Amino acid sequence: MTKSDQHQVTDKEARRLAKGLVVLFSAPLRVMEVSGLEKPLTIADMIRMGGTILGGLNAATTNDSLLKEKNREFILKVCELVYVPDELEEFLFGRIVERRENAGDINEAISQVEGLMSGPGATRRFLKEAIAGMLPKGPRGRPTQFNPDSDPDRFLALSSRLMRVCGQLLNLRELFPKKTNKELADFLKTEDPKGAEFVQKHEGFISQTLRDLDFRVLKAHKTRVQRLADAIAGRELFHWTFKYAVQRGGEIRRFKGIEREE
Known part of the structure; x- marks a missing residue:
């Protein structure tokens, strides 16, 4: 008993x-x-x-x-x-x-x-x-296809390309906290039209990322810029979530011997 x-x-x-x-x-x-x-x-x-x-x-x-x-x-x-x-x-x-x-x-x-x-x-x-168990099975932030030969370089290239616009976006959000990402993207078009297109395309995802606790606890500006750039690149190329993009970005950089901003 x-x-x-x-x-x-x-x-x-x-x-x-x-x-x-x-x-x-x-x-x-x-x-x-x-x-x-x-x-x-x-x-x-x-x-x-x-x-x-x-x-x-x-x-x-x-x-x-x-x-x-x-x-x-x-x-x-x-x-x-x-x-x-x-x-x-x-x-x-x-x-x-x-x-x-x-x-x-x-x-x-x-x-x-x-x-x-x-x-x-x-x-x-x-x-x-x-x-758990309620949603249809399918990609949950991870890629359905990922070519280990070419996609790591594609990811790093796009993330690097987005660093500038991400830095500008975060700076503008500090200066104009009441402005929406769409309004800030319109402003960024004069400086970086292509980068602004990515911000507009992923406006909702960016807002969600900026509210994520794992992003909000980041203190260093360079770290915040790189994590946001990784997030947008991962979303654009593979439909990754913020956390998974950061994880894979770190893995790819460690494999290539690239030091990541902390």
């Missing part, structure tokens, strides 16, 4: 768990680590599925028709009540006090979720898990 099996949850503990579960079940989180379940669903399983019920239904599929129907009823019940917090709380409370659930398993599942939602980078971890 496990430690969690030995503990008999009190009504007070059951109520506390039920209240917390209402919040958890409302979160678009899916952290299931199994491909299928060969047992009736539990509250602990539902915590790991979170609000991603459609993804959770796949994990609950089984060849046992009776078990499948029980799982379906449980999931649909939570779906039905998730927007009625008081009723959902009573439903969960009832399962717990009737000893149909293992309090130890519930607390362990909650701890796993809390691990995603605490400490540095919690928001990004949470969002990554929230969208």
Whole structure:
């Protein structure tokens, strides 16, 4: 008998768990680590599925028709009540006090979720898990094709070409913080028409990059310019994300013995 099996949850503990579960079940989180379940669903399983019920239904599929129907009823019940917090709380409370659930398993599942939602980078971890399995599979910031013989040089050449306009853009943003990137690009056309075209083309991506915490923590101006140039070059050539472009840019420069700005 496990430690969690030995503990008999009190009504007070059951109520506390039920209240917390209402919040958890409302979160678009899916952290299931199994491909299928060969047992009736539990509250602990539902915590790991979170609000991603459609993804959770796949994990609950089984060849046992009776078990499948029980799982379906449980999931649909939570779906039905998730927007009625008081009723959902009573439903969960009832399962717990009737000893149909293992309090130890519930607390362990909650701890796993809390691990995603605490400490540095919690928001990004949470969002990554929230969208895992929900989006169609495809390129997620990485290239579908990358020629190791020629593309590193293409990337470095374009990044170097963009350094000037990126430096000018960052300088202008400091001078005119209320101006949009589009307005600043219009101004840059007189100095660097081609560079301004790249800024206009990737205006939304540039705005997203400049808001990224990994970019905002950079202090040195030269570093900020190079990272932004890498980001735009990676986006233009391979549809890379900011972080992946910086990563690959560093790898390419180290391979070629080029010192990167820090």
